[in-house]
Amino acid sequence: MSTTLQDIQQLIAATGKYRFEAENTDGANAYAFRAHHLPLDLPVFLKVLYPDPSGDLFAEPRLLVEATRTESNERNLVRVYDAQRLGDDFVLVAMEYIGGSILSRLSGGPLPMMEAVCAAIGLLHGLAQLHQALLVHRDIKPANVLLSQRHGRLWPKITDFGSVARIAHASASVTASRHSALYVPAEGWATPSRYDARSDLYQVGLVLFAMVHGPLPYNDDAYLDREARKELRDLAKASGGDVDDFDRQKVVDRMLARAASGKGVISFGQMQPYVPKSLARIMNNAVSPAAADRYQTPSGMIGDLEALRLPDWRLAPCGEQYVANGWSGWDWSIGKDPKKPKQWIVLRSPKAATNFRWWAAADSARSACGLVMEATA
Incomplete structure (x- = not known):
């Protein structure tokens, strides 16, 4: 019988160690939860692993413990608090709970x-x-x-x-x-x-x-090059209909391999x-x-x-506008000139003063940002 989410939760509850708080699906490729470790009185991230039964069941947590063994090595790797067998088929690992991911x-x-x-x-x-x-x-x-x-x-x-x-x-x-x-x-x-x-x-x-x-982009279609599109058309023609997921993934993998060897996926x-x-x-x-x-x-x-010394540019919440606070003693704002749509204007204000005034104009956002760098370098 296949294992369900409820089965996993029951196995974890049977340990008597954890209080569930929420399921975690952020990029997880296994069952994962946010919980509280009762004996340690700590918030934890629980991950249920599917170990290779022919190898070390605790290989993954052992690697993490090894890499964070000394105090100085704990800064940028998550710590393992606990690991144990879970039923007959799984390993449960309790790690420090950090919060959200970059994703x-x-x-x-x-x-x-x-x-x-x-x-x-x-x-x-x-x-x-x-x-x-x-x-x-x-x-x-x-x-x-x-x-x-x-x-x-x-x-x-x-x-x-x-x-x-x-x-x-x-x-x-x-x-x-x-x-x-x-x-x-x-x-x-x-x-x-x-x-x-x-x-x-x-x-x-x-x-x-x-x-x-x-x-x-997370949609594979965004990376399709001419060769991949032709492959998919030929496969659809040969099958008389849609391309199945397995064959499509093979085409996508070949496409990503070409991108990694050429212009790079960042070009997309x-x-x-x-x-x-x-x-x-x-x-x-x-x-x-x-x-x-x-x-x-x-x-x-x-x-x-x-070695970089750059303004902390960010997108403004109000639309196509870019701001950088505290650069060279000023707060900066770059946006389109409402009277001249093809022109960009640079405003600045003394740090934290909010009284922005016109400073310069440019024909593109990139040029406007460059002016700020050149004038304050």
């Missing part, structure tokens, strides 16, 4: 630009902790990075260690996980597939792009006009099709991100 945060659009940069730096610190333990994550994506607040800024923590693999040494590779096809780098589509520490950095580059520019995203070349270069470096052309270690990318 849920992106439902409201891109993050403020420098907030995204700071989150990426924290994500890279977490990745460095994994790599130091000779582990590669293989599934870094917005749903697998949780966000909390610390010291007045976003504090990311990597979670979901179901795809983590051990490498023999720092430059070794393993087989790629294709669990999240959109985030698989070019070498992950090769035959045989390869995945190393630089592949994790590729995925960080995609997450940074999504935080800065907004989420990549929406670009925000305020993102300067310095930040764009960092993202393009991280997602280069050739692993040798990418950042080779998290520290290299951290160094370039920490």
Whole structure:
């Protein structure tokens, strides 16, 4: 008999340890819940794993405990509080509860630009902790990075260690996980597939792009190139109707492999006009099709991100308008000139004063943002 959500909840309730609060479906590929650990008196995230019965049933929680064994290594990886068998077929893991993921945060659009940069730096610190333990994550994506607040800024923590693999040494590779096809780098589509520490950095580059520019399209149709469209037409013609899900996924995978090896999947995203070349270069470096052309270690990318001195541009809630507070002592606002629709105007106000006044005009939002950078550099 197949296991249902109610069956899982009954098994967890039978442990006597947890008080359910809500089911969690944010990017979860297994049963997941928000709950309270009664003996520890802590809010926890519960995940029900489907372990390989021929291996170590507790492999995933052991990896996470190993990577966070020292106090200094706990900052950007979620902690495991408890793990136990659940019935005959499952393992229940109780992890620290952080809150929402980058994926849920992106439902409201891109993050403020420098907030995204700071989150990426924290994500890279977490990745460095994994790599130091000779582990590669293989599934870094917005749903697998949780966000909390610390010291007045976003504090990311990597979670979901179901795809983590051990490498023999720092430059070794393993087989790629294709669990999240959109985030698989070019070498992950090769035959045989390869995945190393630089592949994790590729995925960080995609997450940074999504935080800065907004989420990549989730509809596969958005990525269809001419070759994929032809394949789908030929399959539909051969079958006399619709293409089944299995064959369609094969076409989509080949299409994403071509994108990862060519212009990159970020070419399908929406670009925000305020993102300067310095930040764009960092993202393009991280997602280069050739692993040798990418950042080779998290520290290299951290160094370039920490060197950025940029306005914290963000989208204003009122529409096609961009604002940055506190840059060079001023608050800035860029929007279209209501009297000249093809012209953009730059307004500024002393920090936190709200009395904005005309400062400059430009023929595009990108040019207007550039004027702000040039005048205050």
